[in-house]
Amino acid sequence: MNESPAALAARHGLAVSGAxxxxxEYVRQLWDRRHFVVTLSRARLHAQYSQARLGQWWQLATPLLNAAVFYLIFGRLIGTRDGVPDFVPFLVTGVFVFAFTQNSVLSGTRAISGQQRLVQTLHFPRASLPLSVCLLQLQQLLYSLAVLVAIVLxxxxxxxxxxxxxxPALALQFVFNAGLTLVTARxxxxxxxxxxxMPFAVRTWMYASGVMYSTDHLTAGRHLPRFVEWLLNLNPAAVHIDLMRYALIDSFRDARALPPHAWAIALGWALLVGAGGFVYFWQAEERYGRG
Known part of the structure; x- marks a missing residue:
C-alpha cells in the first residue's frame, strides 16, 4: 500500500509541530499560561533597572524627568501652559498616559524578534510575549500613577x-494597547x-494627541478640513488622555465638558484594535521563529 506521508500521519494521530x-483553542492555551505571562512581565520589570544604582527607583524617576523636560520646553519656553489651569497635573497626566501606549508599541516591535531563541526552543502561544510586554508597561504605569496622584493632591x-x-479608562486603554502591541509584534x-x-511614527502621534497642550490649540483659529478635525476627535491616544484628565483634574472637568461620545470611542477602539490585533497576530502563529 502506497500511502502518502500526510495520510499516514493523520491515521496515527500525528500533527504538524507548531501548527x-x-x-x-488558542485562547484556551493562552489562558492556561496566564501565570507565565504575569511572571514573565514581573521578571522583566525587575531586570529592567537591575544594573542601575538607583534600581527600581527609576520607575518613579523616569516619568518625572520626562514630565520635567516637557514642562521646561512646552510650558516655559513655548508657553503652552497659558490658558490651561493646573498645567502641571494636566501635563503630567498626558505624559504618563501616552507613555503607556508609546512604550507598549515600541517594546512590541521586538517582543518576538528579540526572543527568537525562546520562540524556536519551546512550544507555547506566541501571543504570551507581546502580552507580557503590555502587562509590564501597565505595571510601570501604576508606579507613575502613584506619582501622579501625589502631584494632583x-x-x-x-x-x-x-x-x-x-x-475603566485604564482598562480600555490596556485592551487597546494590547491589540496594538500584538500588531507591532507580528x-x-x-x-x-x-x-x-516606529519611534518616528509614535512621536508624530504624540504631537497630535494633546500631551503637552490642549487639543483645542490645534484647531483654534484654523480652518482645517473637516476630515482632519474628524481624525483629531477620533484619535484614541487623545481620547484616553482626556478621560484620565476628566477623572482626576477638577479644573479640566470644569473648563470643558467631556464629549458624550468619548467613552464610546474608547470602547470602540478597544474592541476593534484589541480583537483585531489578536486575530491578526494569531493568523501568523505557526510562522514565528521560522526565519
Missing part, C-alpha cells in the same frame, strides 16, 4: 468619586526595520 490551533485636588472613572518579527521606524 496553528483554532482561535478558541499637591495642586489642591481632593479625592472624589470621579477618580473611580480612571479604572510586523517586527518579519521586518526588523519596523523597530527603527
Amino acid at each position: 496553528r490551533p483554532g482561535l478558541p 499637591a495642586w489642591g485636588e481632593r479625592p472624589r468619586a470621579a477618580w473611580l472613572l480612571a479604572v 510586523l517586527g518579527s518579519k521586518v526588523p526595520d519596523i523597530a527603527q521606524l
Whole structure:
C-alpha cells in the first residue's frame, strides 16, 4: 500500500509541530499560561533597572524627568501652559498616559524578534510575549500613577468619586494597547526595520494627541478640513488622555465638558484594535521563529 506521508500521519494521530490551533483553542492555551505571562512581565520589570544604582527607583524617576523636560520646553519656553489651569497635573497626566501606549508599541516591535531563541526552543502561544510586554508597561504605569496622584493632591485636588472613572479608562486603554502591541509584534518579527521606524511614527502621534497642550490649540483659529478635525476627535491616544484628565483634574472637568461620545470611542477602539490585533497576530502563529 502506497500511502502518502500526510495520510499516514493523520491515521496515527500525528500533527504538524507548531501548527496553528483554532482561535478558541488558542485562547484556551493562552489562558492556561496566564501565570507565565504575569511572571514573565514581573521578571522583566525587575531586570529592567537591575544594573542601575538607583534600581527600581527609576520607575518613579523616569516619568518625572520626562514630565520635567516637557514642562521646561512646552510650558516655559513655548508657553503652552497659558490658558490651561493646573498645567502641571494636566501635563503630567498626558505624559504618563501616552507613555503607556508609546512604550507598549515600541517594546512590541521586538517582543518576538528579540526572543527568537525562546520562540524556536519551546512550544507555547506566541501571543504570551507581546502580552507580557503590555502587562509590564501597565505595571510601570501604576508606579507613575502613584506619582501622579501625589502631584494632583499637591495642586489642591481632593479625592472624589470621579477618580473611580480612571479604572475603566485604564482598562480600555490596556485592551487597546494590547491589540496594538500584538500588531507591532507580528510586523517586527518579519521586518526588523519596523523597530527603527516606529519611534518616528509614535512621536508624530504624540504631537497630535494633546500631551503637552490642549487639543483645542490645534484647531483654534484654523480652518482645517473637516476630515482632519474628524481624525483629531477620533484619535484614541487623545481620547484616553482626556478621560484620565476628566477623572482626576477638577479644573479640566470644569473648563470643558467631556464629549458624550468619548467613552464610546474608547470602547470602540478597544474592541476593534484589541480583537483585531489578536486575530491578526494569531493568523501568523505557526510562522514565528521560522526565519
